Amino acid sequence: MDLNAVMDELGARLNTISGLRVSDFPPPTVTPPAGIVSYPDRVEFDATYGRGVDVILDLPIVIVEGKATDRGARDRISAYAAGSGTRSVKQVIESGTYTSFDEVRVKSAEFDVITIAGIDYISVLFRLDIGGPGSA
Template identity: 50%
Template sequence: MDVQAVADELGDALKTIDGLTVPEWGVQRVSPPFALIPLPDGDGITYDMTYGRGGDRIGDWPVLVLIDRPARPESRRAIAAYAAGSGSKSVKQAIEDHTYTALDTVRVTSCEFDVVTYAGTDYLAAMFHLDISGKGA
Protein backbone atom coordinates (compact mmCIF):
# COMPACT_ATOMS: atom_id res chain seq x y z
CA MET A 1 0.00 0.00 0.00
CA ASP A 2 1.06 3.55 -0.69
CA VAL A 3 0.73 5.26 2.71
CA GLN A 4 0.48 8.77 1.23
CA ALA A 5 -2.22 7.71 -1.26
CA VAL A 6 -4.21 6.08 1.56
CA ALA A 7 -3.88 9.22 3.72
CA ASP A 8 -5.03 11.39 0.81
CA GLU A 9 -8.10 9.24 0.23
CA LEU A 10 -8.96 9.19 3.95
CA GLY A 11 -8.78 12.99 3.80
CA ASP A 12 -11.13 12.99 0.81
CA ALA A 13 -13.59 10.85 2.77
CA LEU A 14 -13.46 13.23 5.76
CA LYS A 15 -13.96 16.28 3.54
CA THR A 16 -17.45 14.94 2.74
CA ILE A 17 -18.47 15.95 6.28
CA ASP A 18 -19.91 19.46 6.05
CA GLY A 19 -17.80 22.00 7.94
CA LEU A 20 -14.89 19.67 8.74
CA THR A 21 -11.54 20.81 7.35
CA VAL A 22 -8.62 18.46 6.68
CA PRO A 23 -5.38 20.46 6.61
CA GLU A 24 -2.20 19.04 5.15
CA TRP A 25 -0.10 17.24 7.78
CA GLY A 26 2.15 19.60 9.71
CA VAL A 27 0.21 22.79 8.97
CA GLN A 28 0.27 25.01 12.07
CA ARG A 29 -2.62 27.36 11.19
CA VAL A 30 -5.86 25.42 11.42
CA SER A 31 -9.54 26.24 11.47
CA PRO A 32 -11.57 24.06 13.84
CA PRO A 33 -13.27 21.73 13.60
CA PHE A 34 -10.55 19.89 11.71
CA ALA A 35 -9.23 16.38 11.17
CA LEU A 36 -5.63 15.20 11.28
CA ILE A 37 -4.32 12.07 9.59
CA PRO A 38 -0.98 11.06 11.13
CA LEU A 39 1.03 7.99 10.14
CA PRO A 40 -0.10 4.53 11.32
CA ASP A 41 0.40 3.55 14.97
CA GLY A 42 1.26 0.30 16.65
CA ASP A 43 2.96 -2.20 14.40
CA GLY A 44 2.74 0.06 11.34
CA ILE A 45 2.32 -1.91 8.10
CA THR A 46 2.27 -5.69 7.99
CA TYR A 47 3.42 -6.77 4.54
CA ASP A 48 2.62 -9.88 2.52
CA MET A 49 -0.43 -11.10 4.43
CA THR A 50 -1.02 -13.61 1.64
CA TYR A 51 1.36 -15.42 -0.71
CA GLY A 52 3.83 -13.15 -2.54
CA ARG A 53 2.77 -9.49 -2.54
CA GLY A 54 -0.90 -10.38 -2.18
CA GLY A 55 -1.88 -8.02 0.59
CA ASP A 56 -0.76 -5.57 3.28
CA ARG A 57 -2.51 -4.54 6.49
CA ILE A 58 -2.43 -1.55 8.79
CA GLY A 59 -4.07 -2.68 12.01
CA ASP A 60 -4.22 0.73 13.70
CA TRP A 61 -4.26 3.95 11.72
CA PRO A 62 -5.41 6.86 13.90
CA VAL A 63 -7.51 9.72 12.61
CA LEU A 64 -8.20 12.67 14.89
CA VAL A 65 -11.01 15.22 14.90
CA LEU A 66 -10.32 18.31 16.99
CA ILE A 67 -12.78 20.87 18.36
CA ASP A 68 -11.76 24.16 19.97
CA ARG A 69 -12.73 25.25 23.49
CA PRO A 70 -12.62 21.75 25.03
CA ALA A 71 -14.46 22.61 28.27
CA ARG A 72 -17.59 24.07 26.64
CA PRO A 73 -20.85 22.09 26.41
CA GLU A 74 -21.22 22.82 22.69
CA SER A 75 -17.78 21.28 22.07
CA ARG A 76 -18.91 18.08 23.77
CA ARG A 77 -22.06 18.00 21.64
CA ALA A 78 -20.02 18.61 18.49
CA ILE A 79 -17.49 15.85 19.19
CA ALA A 80 -20.34 13.45 20.00
CA ALA A 81 -21.79 13.99 16.51
CA TYR A 82 -18.44 13.10 14.91
CA ALA A 83 -18.18 9.99 17.12
CA ALA A 84 -21.68 8.74 16.28
CA GLY A 85 -21.88 5.44 14.43
CA SER A 86 -23.92 7.05 11.66
CA GLY A 87 -25.30 10.39 10.58
CA SER A 88 -24.24 13.42 8.59
CA LYS A 89 -21.26 14.22 10.87
CA SER A 90 -20.24 10.61 11.57
CA VAL A 91 -16.55 9.98 10.88
CA LYS A 92 -17.21 6.23 10.89
CA GLN A 93 -19.89 6.53 8.22
CA ALA A 94 -17.89 8.97 6.06
CA ILE A 95 -14.79 6.76 6.10
CA GLU A 96 -16.54 3.43 5.62
CA ASP A 97 -18.92 4.65 2.89
CA HIS A 98 -16.21 6.26 0.75
CA THR A 99 -14.97 4.66 -2.49
CA TYR A 100 -11.23 4.02 -2.44
CA THR A 101 -8.60 3.07 -5.00
CA ALA A 102 -5.53 3.04 -2.72
CA LEU A 103 -6.91 0.38 -0.35
CA ASP A 104 -9.32 -2.55 -0.41
CA THR A 105 -11.07 -2.36 2.96
CA VAL A 106 -11.27 0.06 5.86
CA ARG A 107 -13.14 -0.31 9.12
CA VAL A 108 -13.36 2.17 11.98
CA THR A 109 -12.86 -0.07 15.00
CA SER A 110 -13.01 2.35 17.95
CA CYS A 111 -12.96 5.94 19.17
CA GLU A 112 -11.46 7.50 22.28
CA PHE A 113 -11.55 11.04 23.66
CA ASP A 114 -8.96 13.36 25.18
CA VAL A 115 -7.85 16.97 25.38
CA VAL A 116 -4.77 17.46 23.19
CA THR A 117 -2.53 20.39 22.32
CA TYR A 118 -1.85 21.16 18.66
CA ALA A 119 0.16 24.21 17.54
CA GLY A 120 0.00 25.58 21.10
CA THR A 121 -3.80 25.39 21.47
CA ASP A 122 -5.88 22.92 23.48
CA TYR A 123 -8.59 20.98 21.63
CA LEU A 124 -11.16 18.38 22.52
CA ALA A 125 -10.17 15.38 20.41
CA ALA A 126 -11.81 12.22 19.20
CA MET A 127 -9.24 9.65 18.04
CA PHE A 128 -10.62 7.06 15.67
CA HIS A 129 -8.75 3.80 15.07
CA LEU A 130 -8.89 2.32 11.57
CA ASP A 131 -8.10 -1.21 10.36
CA ILE A 132 -7.03 -1.03 6.71
CA SER A 133 -6.04 -3.68 4.19
CA GLY A 134 -5.03 -3.48 0.56
CA LYS A 135 -3.04 -4.92 -2.27
CA GLY A 136 0.69 -5.13 -1.83
CA ALA A 137 2.53 -2.92 -4.27
Protein backbone atom coordinates in the same frame (compact mmCIF):
# COMPACT_ATOMS: atom_id res chain seq x y z
CA MET B 1 -0.33 -0.05 -0.87
CA ASP B 2 0.92 3.47 -1.30
CA LEU B 3 0.65 5.22 2.09
CA ASN B 4 0.56 8.66 0.42
CA ALA B 5 -2.43 7.66 -1.71
CA VAL B 6 -4.20 6.09 1.27
CA MET B 7 -3.81 9.24 3.39
CA ASP B 8 -4.88 11.46 0.46
CA GLU B 9 -8.04 9.42 -0.13
CA LEU B 10 -8.97 9.38 3.57
CA GLY B 11 -8.48 13.15 3.73
CA ALA B 12 -10.67 13.65 0.67
CA ARG B 13 -13.37 11.49 2.22
CA LEU B 14 -13.24 13.44 5.51
CA ASN B 15 -13.63 16.62 3.45
CA THR B 16 -17.21 15.54 2.73
CA ILE B 17 -18.09 16.44 6.34
CA SER B 18 -19.42 19.98 6.15
CA GLY B 19 -17.41 22.63 8.00
CA LEU B 20 -14.48 20.38 8.93
CA ARG B 21 -11.01 21.74 8.06
CA VAL B 22 -9.16 18.65 6.85
CA SER B 23 -5.47 17.95 6.45
CA ASP B 24 -4.33 14.64 4.94
CA PHE B 25 -1.03 14.89 6.87
CA PRO B 26 -0.09 16.40 10.27
CA PRO B 27 -0.16 20.20 9.71
CA PRO B 28 2.08 22.76 11.44
CA THR B 29 -0.97 24.55 12.91
CA VAL B 30 -4.56 23.52 13.64
CA THR B 31 -7.70 25.64 13.67
CA PRO B 32 -10.74 23.78 15.05
CA PRO B 33 -12.93 22.21 13.92
CA ALA B 34 -10.19 20.20 12.26
CA GLY B 35 -9.70 16.69 10.96
CA ILE B 36 -6.16 15.35 10.64
CA VAL B 37 -5.02 12.15 8.94
CA SER B 38 -1.78 11.06 10.57
CA TYR B 39 0.79 8.29 10.22
CA PRO B 40 0.00 4.68 11.11
CA ASP B 41 1.67 2.74 13.90
CA ARG B 42 2.84 0.14 11.40
CA VAL B 43 2.41 -1.53 8.03
CA GLU B 44 2.42 -5.31 7.77
CA PHE B 45 3.41 -6.83 4.46
CA ASP B 46 2.34 -10.13 2.90
CA ALA B 47 -0.81 -10.78 4.95
CA THR B 48 -1.75 -13.31 2.27
CA TYR B 49 0.34 -15.54 0.06
CA GLY B 50 3.09 -13.75 -1.83
CA ARG B 51 2.38 -10.05 -2.16
CA GLY B 52 -1.41 -10.43 -2.13
CA VAL B 53 -2.39 -8.11 0.73
CA ASP B 54 -0.66 -5.54 2.93
CA VAL B 55 -2.27 -4.16 6.07
CA ILE B 56 -1.97 -0.71 7.63
CA LEU B 57 -2.67 -0.96 11.35
CA ASP B 58 -3.81 1.81 13.66
CA LEU B 59 -3.81 4.70 11.20
CA PRO B 60 -5.00 7.65 13.30
CA ILE B 61 -7.49 10.30 12.36
CA VAL B 62 -7.86 13.10 14.91
CA ILE B 63 -10.82 15.43 15.12
CA VAL B 64 -10.21 18.62 17.14
CA GLU B 65 -13.33 20.52 18.15
CA GLY B 66 -14.03 23.51 20.39
CA LYS B 67 -12.96 24.37 23.92
CA ALA B 68 -13.11 21.41 26.28
CA THR B 69 -15.33 23.39 28.67
CA ASP B 70 -17.92 24.29 25.98
CA ARG B 71 -21.09 22.20 26.03
CA GLY B 72 -21.59 22.87 22.32
CA ALA B 73 -18.18 21.32 21.63
CA ARG B 74 -19.32 18.21 23.50
CA ASP B 75 -22.39 17.98 21.30
CA ARG B 76 -20.37 18.44 18.10
CA ILE B 77 -17.63 15.96 19.05
CA SER B 78 -20.32 13.41 19.91
CA ALA B 79 -21.66 13.63 16.35
CA TYR B 80 -18.20 12.80 14.96
CA ALA B 81 -17.92 9.82 17.32
CA ALA B 82 -21.40 8.46 16.58
CA GLY B 83 -21.70 5.14 14.78
CA SER B 84 -23.86 6.69 12.08
CA GLY B 85 -24.97 10.05 10.72
CA THR B 86 -23.70 12.65 8.29
CA ARG B 87 -20.94 13.79 10.68
CA SER B 88 -20.02 10.28 11.85
CA VAL B 89 -16.37 9.63 11.00
CA LYS B 90 -17.03 5.89 11.11
CA GLN B 91 -19.91 6.08 8.64
CA VAL B 92 -18.22 8.59 6.33
CA ILE B 93 -14.94 6.66 6.14
CA GLU B 94 -16.43 3.17 5.88
CA SER B 95 -18.97 4.14 3.21
CA GLY B 96 -16.35 5.59 0.86
CA THR B 97 -15.17 4.18 -2.44
CA TYR B 98 -11.39 3.99 -2.68
CA THR B 99 -8.85 3.06 -5.34
CA SER B 100 -5.66 2.74 -3.26
CA PHE B 101 -7.00 0.13 -0.84
CA ASP B 102 -9.75 -2.48 -0.63
CA GLU B 103 -11.12 -2.28 2.89
CA VAL B 104 -11.15 0.03 5.88
CA ARG B 105 -12.50 -0.39 9.39
CA VAL B 106 -12.80 2.40 11.95
CA LYS B 107 -12.20 0.31 15.02
CA SER B 108 -12.14 2.76 17.94
CA ALA B 109 -12.62 6.32 19.14
CA GLU B 110 -10.63 7.71 22.08
CA PHE B 111 -11.41 11.07 23.66
CA ASP B 112 -8.81 13.49 25.00
CA VAL B 113 -8.23 17.14 25.83
CA ILE B 114 -5.33 18.63 23.87
CA THR B 115 -3.75 22.05 24.25
CA ILE B 116 -3.18 24.20 21.18
CA ALA B 117 -1.78 27.73 21.60
CA GLY B 118 -2.64 27.62 25.31
CA ILE B 119 -6.29 26.61 24.78
CA ASP B 120 -7.68 23.22 25.85
CA TYR B 121 -9.71 21.59 23.08
CA ILE B 122 -11.76 18.40 23.12
CA SER B 123 -10.58 15.87 20.58
CA VAL B 124 -11.32 12.35 19.45
CA LEU B 125 -8.74 9.96 18.03
CA PHE B 126 -10.05 7.34 15.62
CA ARG B 127 -7.95 4.27 14.83
CA LEU B 128 -8.32 2.61 11.43
CA ASP B 129 -7.19 -0.72 10.02
CA ILE B 130 -6.80 -0.79 6.24
CA GLY B 131 -6.18 -3.67 3.85
CA GLY B 132 -5.16 -3.51 0.24
CA PRO B 133 -3.06 -4.94 -2.51
CA GLY B 134 0.61 -5.62 -1.93
CA SER B 135 3.08 -4.47 -4.55
CA ALA B 136 4.06 -6.88 -7.29
